[in-house]
Each structure stands twice: as structure tokens, then as C-alpha cells.
Amino acid sequence: MAIPVERQPDPALFDAVVLGSAVYAGRWLESARHYATEHASGLRGLPVWLFSSGPIGPRPFPLPTRTTSNRSPPWSGHGHTGSSPAGSTRTCWAPRSWPWSSRCAHRPATSATGRPSGAGQRRSPRTWPVLPPGVSRRGPRAGLTSTVRHLLGGQVGRLALTVAVVVVVFAGVMPQVADYGQAWGLVTSLTGSEVVLLTVVGVVNLVSFAPLWVASAPGLTWGRALLADQASTAVANAVPVGFAFGVGTTAAMFSSFGFSPAVTTRSIGLTGIWNSLVKLTMPVLSLAGVLLVGHPSGGLAVAAVLGGAALLAGVGVLVAALTHRRSGDRLAGGAQRLAGWAAGRVGRTAPTAWAERLDRFRVDSLELLRHRWGRLSLAALGSHVALFLVLLACLRTIGGAASQLPWVVALAVFSVTRLVTILPVTPGALGVAELSYVAGLTAVGVGAGEAAGAVLVFRFLTWFVSIPLGLAAWVLWRHGLGRVAVAGP
Structure with missing residues (x-):
């Protein structure tokens, strides 16, 4: 069942949600972004697939940073249709303010043979391991400094x-x-x-x-x-x-x-x-x-x-x-x-x-x-x-x-x-x-x-x-x- 987001359908009435939007100036349309934010709590417990339609070339603003979580995102995936230079694709780029979104990097999409694949294929976000508590990438001194800053702040x-x-x-x-x-x-x-x-x-x-x-x-x-x-x-x-x-x-x-x-x-x-x-x-x-x-x-x-x-x-x-x-x-x-x-x-x-x-x-x-x-x-x-x-x-x-x-x-x-x-x-x-x-x-x-x-x-x-x-x-x-x-x- 296809329902425009302007009608504000309640996600609780469905077993799964496919949510998407046209892309303008590097972002989803306001109506889709507003719906995703307003119904974030209801979407958290459902299988969610995101899709975008529009150009996916170089973005007019900086890319999101890589995620520091090794957990899988709570949606099934993100597809994209539209022209793309050199087979480039983005797996997902929902705004970070959406509580059920994941942060992922832009990278060339490749097939099993290592060649660029077409847009719209399902990809898993690249993840990075989480360091144990109290361990810093810059050594114990940086960890101590971070602890002191956290305490003072x-x-x-x-x-x-x-x-x-x-x-x-x-x-x-x-x-x-x-x-x-x-x-x-x-x-x-x-x-x-x-x-x-x-x-x-x-x-x-x-x-x-x-x-x-x-x-x-x-x-x-x-x-x-x-x-x-x-x-x-x-x-x-x-x-x-x-x-x-x-x-x-x-x-x-x-x-x-x-x-x-x-x-x-x-x-x-x-x-x-x-x-x-x-x-x-x-x-x-x-x-x-x-x-x-x-x-x-x-x-x-x-x-x-x-x-x-x-x-x-x-x-x-x-x-x-x-x-x-x-x-x-x-x-x-x-x-x-x-x-x-x-x-x-x-x-x-x-x-x-x-x-x-x-x-x-x-x-x-x-x-x-x-x-x-x-x-x-x-x-x-x-x-x-x-x-x-x-x-x-x-x-x-x-x-x-x-x-x-x-x-x-x-x-x-x-x-x-x-x-x-x-x-x-x-x-x-x-x-x-x-x-x-x-x-x-x-x-x-x-x-x-x-x-x-x-x-x-x-x-x-x-x-x-x-x-x-x-x-x-x-x-x-x-x-x-x-x-x-x-x-x-």
C-alpha cells in the first residue's frame, strides 16, 4: 500500500515500512524528513527500507562520519535510483537526528568481481569496532585527559x-x-x-x-x-x-x-x-x-x-x-x-x-x-x-x-x-x-x-x-x- 507522507500514516498500523523521497540539493524533501523525525519512535520497532530517487554524484555538503558502532542498522537496507558517475553509490545517508538511522560512508559500489556495480543494490554500512571502556586510541595519557575533561565538564x-x-x-x-x-x-x-x-x-x-x-x-x-x-x-x-x-x-x-x-x-x-x-x-x-x-x-x-x-x-x-x-x-x-x-x-x-x-x-x-x-x-x-x-x-x-x-x-x-x-x-x-x-x-x-x-x-x-x-x-x-x-x- 503506497501512502503519501503528507497524510501522516501511523507506522503502528503496518508490519514493515518502505520510506523514500526524491533528492533535491543533496537531501530528501522536507515532507519525508519531517515524517521520519516525527514518527521515529514508531519506526524503531519495524523493518524499515529507505530509498532515494535522484542524482547521487558529489554531495554539496560534507559526508557523515563513520559509525563507531559494530551493530547492524535497524532497517533492512537503502536503495537508490538515478544517475551516478563511475557507478558510485551511497548505502544510506539519513540525517543523524533520526534516532533509528546509521551513519555510513560514501564508497564505490563493487560487485563480486571487483567491478563497479549499478545503483540501487543493497549494501551494508561499513562499521568500525568499539574500543573497550577507558581505552584511548592515543594511549593512556589521552584517556586520562579525556577523563579529566569529562569530570570537569x-x-x-x-x-x-x-x-x-x-x-x-x-x-x-x-x-x-x-x-x-x-x-x-x-x-x-x-x-x-x-x-x-x-x-x-x-x-x-x-x-x-x-x-x-x-x-x-x-x-x-x-x-x-x-x-x-x-x-x-x-x-x-x-x-x-x-x-x-x-x-x-x-x-x-x-x-x-x-x-x-x-x-x-x-x-x-x-x-x-x-x-x-x-x-x-x-x-x-x-x-x-x-x-x-x-x-x-x-x-x-x-x-x-x-x-x-x-x-x-x-x-x-x-x-x-x-x-x-x-x-x-x-x-x-x-x-x-x-x-x-x-x-x-x-x-x-x-x-x-x-x-x-x-x-x-x-x-x-x-x-x-x-x-x-x-x-x-x-x-x-x-x-x-x-x-x-x-x-x-x-x-x-x-x-x-x-x-x-x-x-x-x-x-x-x-x-x-x-x-x-x-x-x-x-x-x-x-x-x-x-x-x-x-x-x-x-x-x-x-x-x-x-x-x-x-x-x-x-x-x-x-x-x-x-x-x-x-x-x-x-x-x-x-x-x-x-x-x-x-x-x-
Whole structure:
């Protein structure tokens, strides 16, 4: 039975699958690649034969690397029809992002007599043996170096980095800048009405990011968006390199809500992009406001210029990636090579198939952006405004010079710190954010004790409180809250 992939047939309905596509510009058509990726889990347990139709001459992009596994691929084979110079053939070249694919090299096809054979014949991928654990091709010293790199780049290294930053900031640098006793005295002197005000703005901030998730994932309810946001934020704020684990938490929860991997990836990608664009925009706007009220600062001006340049570059990259396929492929290829180099330095596996993933993201995102770019922009801006209002309320209630600081100057300090922590070194930028806020506030005339007091209250409401609330959200989700019921057989 021949069924077009556009109909998205369920592989579970068949005993075997023959999947193929025409070849254009050295790759399968988007519809076939999308189907293979979306249904990878269902295809893993079936006999699968891949075929391609089109020229198989020199490829316009580098060949996949040889596999390091000595296991046979989970499909029956791969055939190819079309013209080929000198009898050249490829046994298979499915994208590496397909979990059931194998990596294989391009080599001349030969018959039993050693002569070139025609295209379309079944070939087995060339395999290479796997070295025993702990054995390196470059000798014991290289193995030891690899082990050290893996250790430093793993959980132990991340935890050590987090502890070191926190100790240096809170035990070394901050006591030289501010008096903890004075700061705590200002905090304990808050009145009941001031506590109520801080509580209200803190709650508004906690729920302010949910609208961005709703805008990026059509069909997502506010309750589920809030549940996923609280849980992922708690993970990001509590675990070393928590951003990656937070993304994984969001993906798992979206899957339980009934969203496909493609929709989940699009939602996470768009929220991250729009959030970063707002972070890059705010220093430019805040500098303009500072100039209007007559509080220019060299540091703020430098941050605004850097933010403006990064904003222009980010918008240019985004437009190129989403509107021009070839430009997107080049950008993804360059980023993949850079990430591969960095991964190799710390003993990690190099990433693969970024061009294919960007292509899928581009196709899936353009239609949504045509209708929802305004909602995405307003939601992202609203979440940052809610966070800034918490800082402003802390400054107003702590008293002293902090209560007299113009809001636009406070916005400039807030924007610079958000720009500094755009790549968090510690969970929730713990230590780094506090130091940046206190340094920025003291630079614009706020007393050190007042700045430290305001920042401590601000971080309590925006960093600490989110951890127990997110843990509660995660527990509720684990017990079934928000999950889509799975129909029985």
C-alpha cells in the first residue's frame, strides 16, 4: 500500500515500512524528513527500507562520519535510483537526528568481481569496532585527559563552579561592598503595607511568563502553562546548568499535555528567542530614558551600545534563519562546527543535524509567527516589566536614597544586569546577579546597605520563592495534574 507522507500514516498500523523521497540539493524533501523525525519512535520497532530517487554524484555538503558502532542498522537496507558517475553509490545517508538511522560512508559500489556495480543494490554500512571502556586510541595519557575533561565538564565540575562563584561573591566580594547587618536591618523594618505590596508584585511576576507559553503553543491552557513554567523555573534556579534541565522539564510536561515534539520544540525555541530579544532591547531603551532625565553613565552607555549591536545582529540572524533557507543552513552549519569544537574540548559528543533541525523549525514557525508575533512580543515584554516592577517596589520600600532613585535609572541597572546574566554561569545567575545589581545601584548613587537590602528582598521574591513553588508544581504534575489521559488498547 503506497501512502503519501503528507497524510501522516501511523507506522503502528503496518508490519514493515518502505520510506523514500526524491533528492533535491543533496537531501530528501522536507515532507519525508519531517515524517521520519516525527514518527521515529514508531519506526524503531519495524523493518524499515529507505530509498532515494535522484542524482547521487558529489554531495554539496560534507559526508557523515563513520559509525563507531559494530551493530547492524535497524532497517533492512537503502536503495537508490538515478544517475551516478563511475557507478558510485551511497548505502544510506539519513540525517543523524533520526534516532533509528546509521551513519555510513560514501564508497564505490563493487560487485563480486571487483567491478563497479549499478545503483540501487543493497549494501551494508561499513562499521568500525568499539574500543573497550577507558581505552584511548592515543594511549593512556589521552584517556586520562579525556577523563579529566569529562569530570570537569560534568555535574561535579558544574557544582564546583557554582559553589566557587557563590562563595567568592557572598563571602568575599559583597562584604567589601555592603554591610549585611545594615541590609538586614532595613529588611526587618518593612511595614505591613509594604510587605503586602511586595507580595502582590511578587505574585504577579510569578505568573507573568505563562502568557508567553500560551502565545507560543496554540491550544495550551493557562493552567498548564503556569504549571510547566513554575516547574521548569524551579529546576533552572536550583540545578547547576539548570537551563538545560529546565528545557527538558518543559519538554516532558508538554508531551504529557498532548503536544507533539515539533510543537514543543517550536514553543521552547520561540519563547527563548523572544525573551532574548527583549533582553537585548531594554538596555537601548533605558539609556535613552537615562539621557532624558539627565543621569548619563559611561557604564550604562557602553552596555546600551553593546546591547544595541547584539540586538541588530540577533534580529539579522533571526530574519535570515527564518526567511532564507540557504542562509539558515550556513548559520546552522557554522554554529554546529563551533559547538562541535567546544564539545570536543570538554570530551563531549559533537552535535549533528543542526541544519535539518533549523529547517524544520523554520517551516513550523513561520505560519505561527504570521499570526502571533504581536502576542509573543507583548507577552515577552510583559514578563520583563513584571520582573522590573518587583525590583522597583523593593527600592521604593527599602527607604533612603533607593526610594528616590528615578525609575528609568533603576530600569537601566535592571536592563544591564539582565544582559550580563543572559548566559547564566550559576543556577538562576546566583551570585552573579546579586553582585551586578548591587554594583549598578551603588554606581548611580544608592547607598551600599540600601542597595544590598533591596537586592536581597528582590532575589528572595524572584529566585528563592520560585523553587518551592516549582517543586510543588512538579509534584502535582507527577500525580497527574494537567496530563492528557491515554486511551487504553
